[in-house]
Amino acid sequence: MTAAAPALSSWRAVLAELERRIAEGDWRPGELIPKEVDLAGEFGCSRATVNRALTALVGAGLVERRRRAGSRVALAPVRRGVFDVPIIRREVEALGAAHAHLVLSAKDEKPPAPIAGRFGAPAPKRLFHIRTLHLADGRPWVFEDRWLSRAEAPDIAALDLEALSVNEWLVRTVPMTACDLVFRAENATAEEAEILDLPIGAALFITERTTWRSDAPITYVRLAAGPGYSLKSRL
């Protein structure tokens, strides 16, 4: 018999121990984990503490749980990754560079079909269309092409767009509830290449974001970043 282990009376300690057992292979993928009550007994803590740790493991995608059936080490860990939604100004400043942005154009426009489609079935006749270039230490960094619902953000035209980026203004003014993100790679068109000062065809990292406020689309934005740009994440 092993000597009685010191009680694990903090949920982080329990979490660490559970992670260890999974990492070391004590519990293999697909295997059943002892039930909460038993673990609580073993660790000398309350069931709630064990539950908190297990809940964290579920959140990390490392464990799957079902009532009555018990908890298992995730067999095919469709693990969930977490990343911080990029805020361009912060990214640039984090690189130790000075952030600035230029407004290339800003006007009401009839949106092309693919854009209009994102704004719902009764396609809006006009949207506010603003194209800006973000600079890091004066050099082109990210090209932002944004369409904005006039209904949701009526004051936009009055704004001093040079001073405050549209994104930051939105974040502070219009509460947002949901957001779709798509990342992809695309070759730079002639126009994008010129704006970003890159060769035509350069690989761009594209971020597309559509933001809703309870079913009403507020804005669609397409961010194009040149080489050197990357999105990082940890699990």
Next chain:
Amino acid sequence: MTAAAPALSSWRAVLAELERRIAEGDWRPGELIPKEVDLAGEFGCSRATVNRALTALVGAGLVERRRRAGSRVALAPVRRGVFDVPIIRREVEALGAAHAHLVLSAKDEKPPAPIAGRFGAPAPKRLFHIRTLHLADGRPWVFEDRWLSRAEAPDIAALDLEALSVNEWLVRTVPMTACDLVFRAENATAEEAEILDLPIGAALFITERTTWRSDAPITYVRLAAGPGYSLKSRL
């Protein structure tokens, strides 16, 4: 006076109500939120329930909390996005296509410096290097270039690599605890273009992943996907 609201006695209900207040602007960014005890009193539930909801909001990046100082609506919501870590086979099958993979090469090799660096300070002399091409309905989909620690996965050479993808074998066999992900865009090299049957310079969506098992790197993999590939996420 408002009529007494029905008690919110589930943490999800409390969460929804807090989210609503933030979304509707009752509590503006940067503003102080009532303390847990008060909210518990207002909602007619226990402090633990309020705490659970607030903890979820912190996890979503919508609220910041500090002891003694109280809780505030995040001023610059560095919102956290969640995405499912791509599992190529599943992605392909989700598109309604048949998945297959070809092993292009598989052998022990001395890793180049940038790769070796990822495997820690005492750079391993040899790593198992395997290059595979994932196919969707017989057409090139993703090019996978992987380096594997022999120490962490000694049995790999004996495996029938054609039958089971390395990734799936790893997932089922070697428990993983931590993982770094980087996404970027790159132009296809001549070799990549040939493998993926794309023009040279085509924009590739690159995923780099390094996986550890408690501080010991298990594998580094670089996935290169052609046009049409995208990574989706919601907030």
Next chain:
DNA sequence: AAGTGGTCTAGACCACTCC
């Protein structure tokens, strides 16, 4: 020093599944 969040406990009841 005091106030707020962070966490633990012990017990209880409910909800969902699987048998």
Next chain:
DNA sequence: GAGTGGTCTAGACCACTTA
């Protein structure tokens, strides 16, 4: 129907920060 996880409560103590 019975077993497991999911959640709530009421109270308590601790830890961190700010005043």
